[in-house]
Amino acid sequence: MGLIAQNGLFVIFFLVALTTVESASNDCDLGNGNQLINITLNDDKFSYLNVWDLNNHTALKTHSSCLWNISSMLGDTLIHASRVVFDPKDQVNVLCFRDNANFSLYSALGSIEPGLISTGTCNTVQVSFKLNPESNLNRTWEVIFYSNPSFVSLTKDNGLLSFPLNQKASSPQNHFSLNPSSDYSDRKVALNFLQLPKSFSFELDGETYNQSKPPAKIYFPSAQSLTFTLKNLTPTEIIRIHFWLVTADCSGDVSLKINEAKPIATPNEDIRKQQMITTVKCAQHFTTGVDGQFQLMIDPNLNGLANPSDTVNFYNDQGAIQLGLNNPSLLYFKTIDNVLAGNSFLVIYDSPYSSKPNPTFKAPIMKAISSKDVTQFYVSNKTMVSIPKSDTKIVHIIYPSDMNTRKRVLVNFGNVNIATGQFSIKIYNSESDSGVLIATLGQYDRLPSVIASNTPFMRVVFEGKIPDLNVTYLLIDSQQCCQHLSTFDSTFEVRGGQSNCSWYIPVSNPNISKYTVVNPTFIELPEGKQLDVITYFTKNGSTKVNSIKGPMKKSFYPDLFLDGENTYEFKIDSSNLKEEDLHVLFAHKTSYLKEIVPLNSLQKVSSLTSNNYPGYYPMGLEQTFTFNEPGKNVFITVEDVSLGDGHSLKLMSQNLNVESFTGKANLTNVHDYFITNQFFITFNTKSFDLPSLSDSGFHINVQYPGIARNYTLVNGRSEIKFNSTEKSLTNPINIWRITEGEMQSPYSNQILHINVTLLEGLDKTKAKLFIYDSISLRSHDIHFANGSINGTIGHFIGSIKSAMIVYDYSESLKTKSDFSINIVVTSESCSNTKNYTTKCHTTDRCITDPMICNGINDCGDFTDEMYCGDHPRPSPPTPTPAPTGGVPTLLVIFLLMPMSAAFGILGYIYLPNIINRWGRGRYSEFRDLSEVS
Structure with missing residues (x-):
């Protein structure tokens, strides 16, 4: 009753400030004041509750409320919150009035997750919101009111849907169907159940499902639509699904036995032309036994997908894309073994119309293979795995428990000593071997302490005479992680207070350089601390540790040219120090850090800076920023230039003489530059007189105005x-x-x-x-x-x-x-x-x-x-001259x-x-x- 009274009081105060508007279009125009809209529904299947001037932040200072007063005598109704993005201080309410009483169906602050709110039988339903006038957030409001809940029209080809979103004390008895809208008349609905309550019971297409008999994670109906009847749900829990609208004649379930293979369904161009369909979306749910997984096989002679803009996405049963395929990536994926870990995949082939389909196209093939030696781990923070001594092949596939995390995964071996050449460990930065091979281990007499991926996914393949190993997988926030791999992190910086920091540098690419070039830009070590540099010798598999011991404080070292055939690891622990007590900065120069960065006008504004700006940049660096877009206007402002001796910054374009900056440039008389079509900015820190002093670098703003x-x-x-x-x-x-x-x-x-x-x-x-x-x-x-x-x-x-x-x-x-x-x-x-x-x-x-x-x-x-x-x-x-x-x-x-x-x-x-x-x-x-x- 407290919630009912509270919401009722809110509505009373809310109505005082509203202007009553009878609107046939159901529109709330905040530009004309706070709005109350009375709607009487008869036989309309659905009505949009539209809002105008939702992001007119000036108007919202005084007009920030809408209320729809919806009268319906048709029985059960349904509200579809398709997309509601609100400020955390915005108030949303849905009330039901029945028999001279009201009760809350939904009340919350902030955004509403996409889903359905069941009203039950109400004489009147009130939908209202009160916005925070101090917020400048760009909001979104897409809400549909269904007077006939037995027909919910899906107007997008895929999306998230949760139901019921009610906050009542008891679960609603609700019956509704999901149907493709008229824009997708050739499609049918497919579901991926992302979350089910601990206790539930519902009927789906005539079949009853509950916690003892859950539905398939990925579900295809026999007809175009899906009909739900909710029978029993835990009051505070909801069902979450991801729906797709897929082309009916090329979609369905495919079950494969181990070593059985079938091609992926692709568009039938003849049917597309006959039915005048622009986009075809074929969806197949591939399944195999509990010990199975899949291998994607692509003809090595295939020169392209069926149409130029086609894409193929492989979703696991948790709704995450495990592999994406298009024409640019086809060249890479057809040359490697693509193993998809998991015994259930939804494969969606999305094909926009093209007047020139590929006449030689052959569909990729899904083959079911054994997953006996493949183990999957879902890591939320830390997972320890013991591997017994064996002579086999073991694959660990690491997933984050939260697929949206921005963390990176680490594998810790603990610097264990091993016999050289007995086994190998291959580490990929993806859950499949289609990712980047970031490290190959086992050829040295010890394993490194840590290998860090740049993603929250990892695939680790152990093969050969594997010794007893204890392996730890950790998820670390990217901003806090001080374990690095030079493949992704060209600089290694450690300050006091960080623990067990490491930097692993694999063997250099001999096609680029026979050296591994490292610049110790800054080293400050207090008494009792040391920086260990471990060399892994490729020729004999041995290792050697060199230590740089404190106290010392030096900077502007010359570059270190190390033998590119070997692997290197830098290690330091500063956990018991204050931040200012220790500072180490190293830079790895792949190809002497020659870097080319293309710019794009879609960015609106590009901020170009030297590495580590406004701190010391690594020496030996050559950076080039390029722009080449015909007809585009470019406006360049040089904000700061502070370079070391012998270093230079040059700006070149078709309609501009070469502009050069050196040293600490006085920019007082330097104007901005108007350029069209093309320009280059090159920063060169090569110097024959090493060590040349590094400085704070440069900062340039590039805009692309109309x-x-x-x-x-x-x-x-x-x-x-x-x-x-x-x-x-x-x-x-x-x-x-x-x-x-x-x-x-x-x-x-x-x-x-x-x-x-x-x-x-x-x-x-x-x-x-x-x-x-x-x-x-x-x-x-x-x-x-x-x-x-x-x-x-x-x-x-x-x-x-x-x-x-x-x-x-x-x-x-x-x-x-x-x-x-x-x-x-x-x-x-x-x-x-x-x-x-x-x-x-x-x-x-x-x-x-x-x-x-x-x-x-x-x-x-x-x-x-x-x-x-x-x-x-x-x-x-x-001024009077000073006396001499x-x-x-x-x-x-x-x-x-x-x-x-x-x-x-x-x-x-x-x-x-x-x-x-x-x-x-x-x-x-x-x-x-x-x-x-």
Whole structure:
């Protein structure tokens, strides 16, 4: 009763603020206020409960509630929460009114998992939500009300579904069916039961299932639809399923005996053409005996799948994809043995229509094989396995208990001594041998302590005369893990407080280098600590340990060129130290760390940095960032460059001369770059004079705006025009630059007048306009232009001969279809203004009228604040040269004058600088572009 009273009270207060709206479309428009919508259902099978302006965060400050009052005399009804993504502080309620009483069907804070809420028989059902007005989360609301629950229409080709989501004290007696919508008339429903309650009973297609007789994990019906009748469920538990809508004529169950094989079902192109079907989704549930697993066999001569965009996904009975196949990956998978661990798989062949199907296509084959020697482990934290002495083949397949985890799996052998050449251990970073072979062990007289995968999956194959082994599998958070493999981790960094850290470097690829190149960038070890470097010699199988002992603190070591035929392991334990007491940083240079990184405009913004920025980067590194997309605009801002001796950073493009940066670059006069189509950025830290000092590296921001253009003043004038017909949906941000001509120097005796005319005000179009009195959008060089916009007209004044303008209309696309901006820029000499203003004393910037005596210190040296009033502005004083000999003048004055006068002079000299540092001025308003990107 407490819950009923609480929800009833919520509804009473909720109704007070609502505006009653009769809506045939069932729409709640938050832009028009809080809404109450009365709906009377007759024979409609289902109705969508739509919401408008759900992500209008301005409107949500005052309008954040919707309530649907649904009257139905049709008996049982059903609510399908297809997709509800809400803020954790948002309130959702579903109430049932029956016989002058109400009770809660569902009440929660935050998102609703996809599922069904059974209402039972109600005279009225109320669905309501109250949003948190302080949240800027982009929410999603997809809810369908079924007045006839015997026909639930599935409008997506696959998804998650939970039922019932009710929170009543007793389970509902509910009968409903799942059916493909009219868009999928050629499909039928297939289910994967992901979770069943401890106690349950339901009827599915006339067959009763319960905890003693559970349904198959993957279930195909005999007809197109599925009919459920829920009989008995634990009140607080629900059923979770993953459903697919699959093509009926090529889907079903396939049972194989050991060594039996059958091809995967693929689209029949003749039937596709006859029935005019665009996409075919064939699904087969392959099963074998409890001791079986599957091998996927692909014809080595196969040159492609049936159609160019086809994909084949192999799902285990827990709903996780164990293997995915498409045309790009076919070349790899057809050359190896693909073993799928598990005796039940759902194989879905998804084939969009193509006018040119592959005439030589042969379907891959699923073969059932024995899994006698294959053991699967589901690891949540730590699993220990004892392997007795044997002469056989043993396979361990490691899965995380949580398939969505971001952890990585480690295998720990404990540095055990073994007989060389008696057996082998192969370790893959996947549950199948189609993954990357990350280590081959057994050829040395000891096993390494730890091998780390870069995924939460691992396949370990023991083969030969296996000794007694104790193996431990652990799942470690990727951010906290200090056990590394150089295949995935090119740097090894350890600080005090981390335990049993290790770094394993396998044999180098002889096609790349005959050396293993390691750079000990930094080593700080306290007394009593040591770094062990273990060498595994390939030629004779022996091992050797070299120790670097503390105390020591050194940096900028030259590269170590180690024999590439051997394997290496670095080990250190700093668990009983403070973080600042120990610091080790090594870098492994595969191919001398020559690295090529392609960039993609879909990223909107790319942040390019050197390795370990803003810390010491590994030396010997060559990084190249490439971009090649015809017709794309690119805008590049160099934020920071601090390089060691002999190291260089180069920017090259088709429409730009080579720009080079070395040392600690002074970026004050470096403008941003407008580029189209193609560019390269190369960072080279090779030096013939090793050790060359490393530094903090570089930071470059790359944006891909819809429009990026440079405008040059012609006869002191230029004009920018933009309207909604030019909008770029790929990235609705424009960046314009105004310059007087060649960018040899950004400054001159020029003032820019920037006049802005808008079709509608920024408050209506939701657009953002930023005008910078700067040559760059570099965060520490941004200077906002003086001025403002009043309605649709604005005027800004710039103090240099260049200006940067950023126009962000991403929100305008959601609310407006017609918007425009017109900008006219003119220039004049800064010596001809009405107040006879001149330039700043220590910076080459004009002093404009708005800068004079505004208390902001735009010049940075208080030149614009020194002479105020109506009198003509004198030229800045010329500094008096310091005396070349004798007693300093200031010293004499201090010796002769009273102490109070001395303090007065000190205040005169230093007070402006103190004010500047504490300042409220524009130079303290440095911002990055996160507010406009």
